[in-house]
């Protein structure tokens with residue numbers, strides 16, 4: 001069985017944080033929070049305003065929000081489950097910062113997300129340039145749909 005770590009970024013209402021905790025609890029995995037150096041305020045997250053920080057940073061795919069910490073134990077794991085809220089039909093650029101801040105060579109990255117209703121959309125395509133060719137990125141689960149502890153554990157086991 002591969003060694004797996006759950007990493008997550010959550011900003012608005014803690015929905016992705018709860019999903020990450022449920023996955024980690026169900027499968028007995030370690031968990032790591034991806035935190036921005038400058039936290040997102042309520043105004044930053046008001047996405048109906050297309051000039052708000054979160055929208056501007058997401059639509060400029062070269063933007064790299066700084067991380068608060070650089071201590072994720074990526075080297076100790078084979079499979080990294082990465083969760084985030086869907087932003088602007090894809091993933092927040094802080095996930096690109098995270099992938100580019102560590103050595104993801106030969107790692108297996110599995111995505112999970114929460115959203116207002118959409119699925120993964122452009123997520124994998126937007127993240128691919130941030131990892132080496134030897135790293136795989138696959139879509140895992142959309143956590144908007146509640147899953148029992150048993151089903152979550154089964155899903156994690158199926159990743160091997």
Ligand SMILES: Cc1cc2nc3c(=O)[nH]c(=O)nc-3n(C[C@H](O)[C@H](O)[C@H](O)COP(=O)(O)O)c2cc1C
Nearest residue numbers: 010011012013014015016085088089115116117118
């Ligand atoms: C900047 C921004 C863009 C968003 N874009 C989408 C979107 O394209 N599709 C969607 O279904 N939800 C979208 N949402 C809603 C979030 O994905 C949803 O509220 C998410 O579950 C929040 O998770 P969190 O509480 O962990 O931050 C967006 C939210 C923000 C702040």
